[in-house]
Amino acid sequence: MTLGQKIRELRERNQMLQRELASKLEVGDGYLSKIERDQKILKREHLKTLSIIFKCPLKELEALWIATKIYDIVKYEETGLEALRVAEEQINYNKTYAKI
């Protein structure tokens, strides 16, 4: 599940048109179309609006938003999964030693 898929799902479940949601987010509908297809990524602040409109946990949307950014980095990488594993290791390391 990508963020775009999630947004479309939420929108359709609420029988909302792209035009309507776009206007609530104050963006053009062409742009929303691209967001739902993960061709563009929206501003993080928009997530709050979405979570309110659709009564959906913000944390969930944020995890998808971050994941999309990560995916953008690794999607064409052969070693993508391996890199993910290394990154996880780095997170856990810094959690343990609180180096930040």
Place this chain on the structure above:
Amino acid sequence: MTLGQKIRELRERNQMLQRELASKLEVGDGYLSKIERDQKILKREHLKTLSIIFKCPLKELEALWIATKIYDIVKYEETGLEALRVAEEQINYNKTYAKI
């Protein structure tokens, strides 16, 4: 292990000074210092040079390089690990269905 740590390790194992390695990479030594401390990230092309100088597998350096980029995204995120998991799911999904 981060890319910076790896580079420093390789450099020291080969008893090379920052100044020397920096000159091989054709960058300033201040810059290399930052790279070894993961304050800056070097150009991907430099990885090839490093792999030749230190006879180290390029793939390994690349995985670290990508991981560092990912880590930069999630390091301050509460939901970092969760997002990583979601990204992995997205990779596996697209591998399976070859949507790219």
Place this chain on the structure above:
DNA sequence: TATATTTGACCTAATTAAGTCAAGTCAATA
């Protein structure tokens, strides 16, 4: 045909990349 969505081309503003350089720190040493 009308309505909804997608696409491509385009744009500007903001951010990140990819550094430099000089001053400062830190440890060993003459």
Place this chain on the structure above:
DNA sequence: TATTGACTTGACTTAATTAGGTCAAATATA
């Protein structure tokens, strides 16, 4: 203790990329 050599840091720069869109035309879809 003053000096030296290795490294670090902060402030700065410029070039490239990405963010965050718009709009009109093309395409579904009912």
